[in-house]
Amino acid sequence: MMKNEITYKKPVRIMDKPVATLWITQLNKLRWEIYTEFRCNETLCASAVQNGCFVDIATGRPALVPRQLLEPYQKELESLSEEDRYPPKGEEKP
Numbered sequence: 001m002m003k004n005e006i007t008y009k010k011p012v013r014i015m016d017k018p019v020a021t022l023w024i025t026q027l028n029k030l031r032w033e034i035y036t037e038f039r040c041n042e043t044l045c046a047s048a049v050q051n052g053c054f055v056d057i058a059t060g061r062p063a064l065v066p067r068q069l070l071e072p073y074q075k076e077l078e079s080l081s082e083e084d085r086y087p088p089k090g091e092e093k094p
Contacts, residue, residue, distance in 0.1 A: 002031075006048040016040040025049075027073045029064050 012018050018038050026033035031053050038046040056063040 001050060001052040003051040004048065005050075006046055008046050010040070010043055010045045012038070012040060012045050018045060024073060027065060027070060029070065030062060032065065 018040050021037050021039070023035045024032065025035045031051065034050045036048045036050070037044060038048075054063045054065055055061065
């Protein structure tokens with residue numbers, strides 16, 4: 001992970017049952033970005049954006065996103081309508 005940014009909107013209480021939904025909003029050869037929403041009973045409690053990259057274990061340096069992840073993501077993205085892509089209607093990045 002390179003960066004995490006979270007916006008808290010409503011508190012989550014001990015008996016709540018939060019549900020997280022994640023969207024891969026960017027995936028290219030070197031980096032990825034994931035947008036997440038945390039909701040309780042349909043109420044948005046928090047949203048987050050996480051940026052990162054893969055790391056070569058031997059060198060500790062950034063590595064290319066594996067083709068096994070990149071190609072299916074790109075195919076799926078091409079097949080989606082604008083409505084099915086991030087950001088969800090009415091929501092914005094934190």
